[in-house]
Every structure is written in C-alpha cells, then in structure tokens.
Amino acid sequence: MDCTGLCDALYKGGLDQGIAQFISLLVGVLLVSGVPLITVILLIWVERKIAARIQDRIGPNRVGPFGLLQTFADLLKLLIKEDITPTAADRLLYNAAPLVSFASVLLIWGVIPYTPYHFGANLEIGVLYMVAVASLGTLSIMTAGWASNNKYALLGAFRVVALLVSYEIPMVFSLLIPVLLAGSMSLVDIVHAQGGMWFGIMAPISAVLFFISAQAETGRAPFDLIEAESELVAGFNIEYSGMKFGMFFAAEFLHVFTNAILLVVFFFGGWFGPFWDKPLIAFMWLGLKASVFYFISLWIRNTVPRLRIDQVMWFNWFRLVPLSIANVIVIATLVKIMQLINLAPRNLIGASFIEMLPLTIVLLAANVAMGLVIVGQLRTTGRAVRMAAQNRTPVTAAVGD
C-alpha cells in the first residue's frame, strides 16, 4: 500500500508506517461517514416538517428555533427508554438486525463521490458494490422479522423480501444504462462522464425506473405495505423498542436521502454545475440536486395512498421489468449505431456538450417514444380497471339508497 497525505505526514513524524496507514484510514472513514451521520439528524427534522406542511400542520416547533433540536430531544428520550426483548425472540439475530440495517445504508456512502477530489473509495466495481451493500438491508429486515418470533413481524418481513427482491430487477437494469454509457462501473468515472450531458437527459426512462424502484426499496408510500399499520400494526419492527427501533427508523430516513444522492450521481451529473472545480461548490451542487429529488420523494410519500401487494407485484413484473429490459435493448442498439456512424464519442469522459448533442437527441427521442407508449398503455389499463369497478358499484349504491 502506498502512503500519501496524512499517512505520509504521520510517518515523517516518527510513527511506524503500518500504524500511520491505519490512522489515516481511520480518519478517512470517520470523515466520510460523518457526512451521512450528521445529515440523518437533520433529515428527520426536514422530513417531519415537510410531512407536516403537506398535511396542513405546523410540525415540530417547540424544541429550539423552528423545532430544530426536536431530533436531539427524541434521541434523549430513546436513550432512557426501557428496551423490551420478547422472551420468544432469537436474541442474537434480534440484536444484530438493527446494526446491519443501519450499517447497510451507511456503507453505500463509502463509494459516493462528494466532489471530484473527495470520496471514500473509488472502486472499479462501485455499482455492483452499491447494489450488494444495499441488499444487506433486505437481509436485516428479514432477520428482524424472523427473530422477533411474532406473526405480524414475520408477515411484514415476507412482504419486504418479495417487494425488494422484485423491485431490485428494474433498479439494476436501469443502472446498466449509466454503466453502458460511461463505460465504467466506478461512480467517480460515471459522474465524470456526465460532464458534457447528464444521463438523466439522455435516458430519462432509466432515471424514472431507478426513482420508482428506489422508492420501493425504502418501503415508502405508495409501497409501504410492508408496515401497513391497519393490517400488520407495524410490520417487521413491531417487537423493537427504544434505541433499536430508533436505528431502524434512522436507517430508513437515511436510505431515502441516499437514494436521492445515488439518483443524482448516476443520472443528474453528481457534482457538475457552474464552478464545479471548487470542492465546496461541487459538494453544494450534489447536495442541492439531491435535495430536489429528496423533496419529490417525500411529496409522493405524503400524497399517494398505499397499494395492495398484488397491485405492487403486477406493476413490477408486468410493467417495470419488461420496460427496463426493452429500455436496455433500445439504448444499447442506438448507442452502437451512433458510434458506428461516428456521431457519438467513444469515450464520454471529457466529451463536450456539442459532441454529445447528436447522441442525446437520438436517445431522448427514443425515450420519449417509449414513454408515450407506456403512458398510453397505463391509461388504457387504468380505464379498464375503473370501468370494471364502476360496473360493480350499482350493487353497493342500491343498498345505500
């Protein structure tokens, strides 16, 4: 291993090289994980405030200015709460699940490029790493549901696994597009390749697919049937109390924002914006863009009703999966044709806006065409379902009359 930066300074200061490397790695990890750990405290407040405004309430406003210290008050409350472990539970798995749940979200931040110069690790297989680590979250939920030895918890966990496993397919297929365009699985390279044109403009359908499956992955409305209060009481975390419950909660809040960040990294140019070569401004662009998608995600969560499991499954297997496969085929074919007639650059890193323009126009037109077909198809299906429902209503209406 090479020894540069902080490690080098420590080594010159008289420390053993191994210890110097260890300390510099430790400081790096603490710095990288500090961002999500600080963000999550703020996110809980932001989410509660936005949810309150959408529902025409004021939200937390008592503790500190604008209720900003509400999260700390909640944290204190959770710390001194009695923690009840049911006697029937499998203690080891029961206690491990909240740790894995939070760690799985935190580990994603290890590969997120904050700025062109600041990131945890620039892995060659960053995309696969991110998908693999995110799947650990599913595992922790299944563990929690199983170890609680509670029927509601187990039912909730089954639903989670069925849902997350299904929605991972369109998610990974949509991630194939940035990898294909950028020619790299490293998240840093993928952002660099968007210097000329954002992938979200070249392939908006992939971005939408990623957004929908990310929303499902966090178990947020309209996909919150995994913790449907009216049927499952709370779902997989029903037997958890105190800080362990708090960890599941924090993991979910953080996951929503993490997905917004990933959407920006893969499809909306990451740190790119005016003056992106200044680290602080680059970081600001990433946060700003992610906040927009975070807000949209919260907006959907607070306005859309919950779907039934058969509807969720139907939408995934009969609409999203075929669409995501068709999307890959169309984009791959068009990119290759454009490359063969020399209208598209072979290496997107450093390609200018003008160089990208022909490819963008072709891909965007294909995406719009696909989008029109799928929207028309969804409208027809929706109308058929509504008509069927309408034909059933006279029976119940007659009773009311």
Place this chain on the structure above:
Amino acid sequence: MEILNQWAFIGMFAVLAPIFPALPILIAWILRPRKPNVLKSQTYECGVETVGDTWVQFRVQYYIYGLIFLIFDVEMVLLFPWAMAYNRLDAFASIVGVIFILLLLDGLLYAWNKGVLEWK
C-alpha cells in the same frame, strides 16, 4: 497498489459501520431502566396471548418470486461487464449481448404465460 488502498478503506468502513449504530444502543443499555416481567416480555398480538407457532410454512408465491429474481440477478452479473466494455465493442459483440438479453426476456415471458408472476 492504488486498488489495494481503496479496498482497505472499504474494509475499514465495513468494520466501523456497525459500530456507529452500536454506540447509541450501548449508551441506551447503560442508561435505560430494566424492569422486565413475564407479561411485558410476551410476544405482541392484539392484547391476547399468541396462539400457535410463528415459524410455520409460508405461501409458495414468495419462493417463486425469489427463484425468478435469482435467474435475473445471475444474468445481471454477466451483463455488467458487457455494458462496461460497450464503448469498445464491435457491432457483432453488441448484437450478441442484445440476443442474450432477449433470452432473458424469453424467460420472463415463459413465467408470464405460466401465470406464476400473478399474486393470487
């Protein structure tokens, strides 16, 4: 060497990541009151005692979704290298990749026609 550095970071991160959530749980373990009793530690179920075993057989539908997911996931691992090298591939290699994806689509259509994808 550079690659090793990156993975050393991930290794360190993977060790530390569970410690961050463990810390507040540990503090709570020190601070919290401990007054368990038999009734409190019972499994929750609408206020009455739980009936029967929880770890029972579950519906096969979950398993089928798991199986189909496995097929897609394995094929995905093969598709990522193809996508990664796409800019360097010639027309033949990209057509082969598209045929591979079409085979995947064929598997989906088979499951679709079998009716196993519907939640019944």
